[in-house]
Amino acid sequence: MKRKGEEGWISRLSGIGWPLAMILGAAALWEILVRMLNIPKWLLPALSVVLHRISQDAPYLGFHAGYTLYVIVSGFLVAIAVGVPLALMIASWRFAEKAFYPLLVFSQTVPKIAIAPLFAIWLGMSSLPHILITLLISFFPIVIDTVAGLKSLPLEMVHLSQSMGATRWQMFSKIRLPFALPFLFAGLKVAITLAVVGAIVGEWVGSEKGLGYVLLLANGQLDTALAFAVILILSAMGMGLFFVVWVLEKLLISWHVSERTKEIEGL
Amino acid sequence: MGVGCRKEICFWSSPSPYLDCAPSPALGGRAFYEAIILRTFYEIIMKKGTFIDIRDVSKTYPSKRGNVEALGKIDFAVKEGEFVSIVGPSGCGKSTLLKIIAGLLSQSTGEVLLGGVRVDKPQASIGIVFQSPVLMEWRTVLKNILIQGEIRHLDLEAMAKRTRSLLQLVGLEGFEKHRPYELSGGMQQRVAICRALVHDPPLLLMDEPFGALDNLTREQLTLDFQHIWLETKKTVFFVTHNILEAVFLSDRVVGMTPRPGRIDLVETIDIPRPRTWDLLGSEKFGHYVEKLRSMFRSQGVLCDSKDVPGKGGGLNECRVR
Numbered sequence A: 001m002k003r004k005g006e007e008g009w010i011s012r013l014s015g016i017g018w019p020l021a022m023i024l025g026a027a028a029l030w031e032i033l034v035r036m037l038n039i040p041k042w043l044l045p046a047l048s049v050v051l052h053r054i055s056q057d058a059p060y061l062g063f064h065a066g067y068t069l070y071v072i073v074s075g076f077l078v079a080i081a082v083g084v085p086l087a088l089m090i091a092s093w094r095f096a097e098k099a100f101y102p103l104l105v106f107s108q109t110v111p112k113i114a115i116a117p118l119f120a121i122w123l124g125m126s127s128l129p130h131i132l133i134t135l136l137i138s139f140f141p142i143v144i145d146t147v148a149g150l151k152s153l154p155l156e157m158v159h160l161s162q163s164m165g166a167t168r169w170q171m172f173s174k175i176r177l178p179f180a181l182p183f184l185f186a187g188l189k190v191a192i193t194l195a196v197v198g199a200i201v202g203e204w205v206g207s208e209k210g211l212g213y214v215l216l217l218a219n220g221q222l223d224t225a226l227a228f229a230v231i232l233i234l235s236a237m238g239m240g241l242f243f244v245v246w247v248l249e250k251l252l253i254s255w256h257v258s259e260r261t262k263e264i265e266g267l
Numbered sequence B: 001m002g003v004g005c006r007k008e009i010c011f012w013s014s015p016s017p018y019l020d021c022a023p024s025p026a027l028g029g030r031a032f033y034e035a036i037i038l039r040t041f042y043e044i045i046m047k048k049g050t051f052i053d054i055r056d057v058s059k060t061y062p063s064k065r066g067n068v069e070a071l072g073k074i075d076f077a078v079k080e081g082e083f084v085s086i087v088g089p090s091g092c093g094k095s096t097l098l099k100i101i102a103g104l105l106s107q108s109t110g111e112v113l114l115g116g117v118r119v120d121k122p123q124a125s126i127g128i129v130f131q132s133p134v135l136m137e138w139r140t141v142l143k144n145i146l147i148q149g150e151i152r153h154l155d156l157e158a159m160a161k162r163t164r165s166l167l168q169l170v171g172l173e174g175f176e177k178h179r180p181y182e183l184s185g186g187m188q189q190r191v192a193i194c195r196a197l198v199h200d201p202p203l204l205l206m207d208e209p210f211g212a213l214d215n216l217t218r219e220q221l222t223l224d225f226q227h228i229w230l231e232t233k234k235t236v237f238f239v240t241h242n243i244l245e246a247v248f249l250s251d252r253v254v255g256m257t258p259r260p261g262r263i264d265l266v267e268t269i270d271i272p273r274p275r276t277w278d279l280l281g282s283e284k285f286g287h288y289v290e291k292l293r294s295m296f297r298s299q300g301v302l303c304d305s306k307d308v309p310g311k312g313g314g315l316n317e318c319r320v321r
Helices: A002-036 A047-056 A058-092 A094-109 A112-123 A128-151 A155-163 A168-205 A211-220 A224-252 B029-045 B094-102 B141-152 B156-169 B185-197 B215-232 B243-249 B277-281 B283-299 B307-311
Strands: B050-063 B066-079 B083-087 B109-114 B126-129 B203-207 B235-240 B252-256 B263-268
Touching: A002 A047, A047 A058, A047 A224, A058 A094, A058 A128, A058 A168, A058 A211, A058 A224, A094 A128, A112 A128, A112 A168, A128 A168, A155 A168, A155 B094, A155 B126, A168 A211, A168 A224, A168 B141, A211 A224, B050 B094, B050 B235, B066 B094, B066 B109, B066 B235, B066 B263, B083 B094, B083 B243, B094 B109, B094 B203, B094 B235, B126 B185, B141 B156, B141 B185, B156 B185, B156 B215, B185 B203, B185 B215, B215 B243, B235 B243, B243 B277, B243 B283, B252 B283, B263 B283, B277 B283
Parallel strands: B083 B235, B083 B252, B126 B203, B203 B235
Antiparallel strands: B050 B066, B050 B109, B252 B263
């Protein structure tokens, strides 16, 4: 019976406890090491210094974080709006696969950081180039995973729906799409983390707003505390966005094998 | 004489006059007579009572190393309400034949008539069960069965009612809200059978439906399926490689040769129903089973040690599978 209690304790800890303990541990280590080794502030500021900086410059950082969040979210949403239909086309028509797939791979092999300045030249100092870079960097996993999902529908399921006299639309909406959803979400989870990178890359190349811009500024002035403040905010933002996608996934595909919380045995 | 003349089971829309309800004078003058004429015409032309008419059907797959003949010429008719099993070694094209009947695959030569109508596209007036349950993970048991009604735009309330009685018939009452993954393999296959029956199709096509189950479950499900069949009296086209199962369930068993599959033997099983597994020890049952086994032996599909020395060629005489 004691064992059972232990297991409960361990599983509770591994639920929220472990990640939290690891984060707190890393934070404490950071703080202690910086203080003990007397590392200069411009090289590596202590966590407390960074946190203090965040609270001090809250309105300023908040404004720029808001802009970056706007870029990330709109880039991500456009990536879905472009990626899912593209995946549909690739999965349904052989010619689309042949026509678009090489282009798709090409768009991914071109270093985004290399073409970002071009976007800035073509589109000027608006938010457009930033959103575009975000889109370009994050739509790839969405397309690839959705195509994989749409294509891996078992032949028997196709036959089954044909034997019910399903129309193309019924086939898609009732069978193909729900079947592909877990794949789509796998792509979305990768895409949302990439979108954060995309937004920063976009802002680096030419912007007067956003956390990427603040980061450049901070680096230029050797304001390491500010740079770390931005990085902390960015990672918090990334984790928050990932969490949103994760919750959506939990809600939408609770039936999927990756989401099952309890296994019923002995049946 | 029609497959079903109750209004509520005329779900499918078929151009076949006999599949629909018996012509009613309510149709009005001309339409009524046309229906009568069509029906008479059909009864004269068709072999009486034939439901699936397979006429010289063969299938050849093109491949890089020349054509592969999967199915030799098959000429066979299944009567209405008959339970016919096809047994054959793997790769003999029995599943191919089933798919051709369902209109899911096109034949290379010949034609299939289903209720007098040529099969040239996927048939919707059938129920189909595969080796795997092919359930939709994202739907509950009830909704997995109801999808038949959703896609066919049938009255869902009536369907739900029918689903419940079917679930009861297969011993799954109370599982409506469960997800497929919460069920065992045998239970999942029971759900698949319900799904194939819920729209009350005149024909049930089954492609090794119990093939993926363990032996105990298989035995039970075979028994239960007989019960379901006795209740519904569908025409069943049952593909299997299990001789016992075929003999147990069928009115007639068709034995096929290895690829390219041809009909080697047609055996009428003259054992009254309901049959039980006690039959396993009976002489009559053993006779049918032995007949099919000896067919496989003569094909070299099955090898008994006693056969080997006689043939002189040792194991080489047998096909290594």
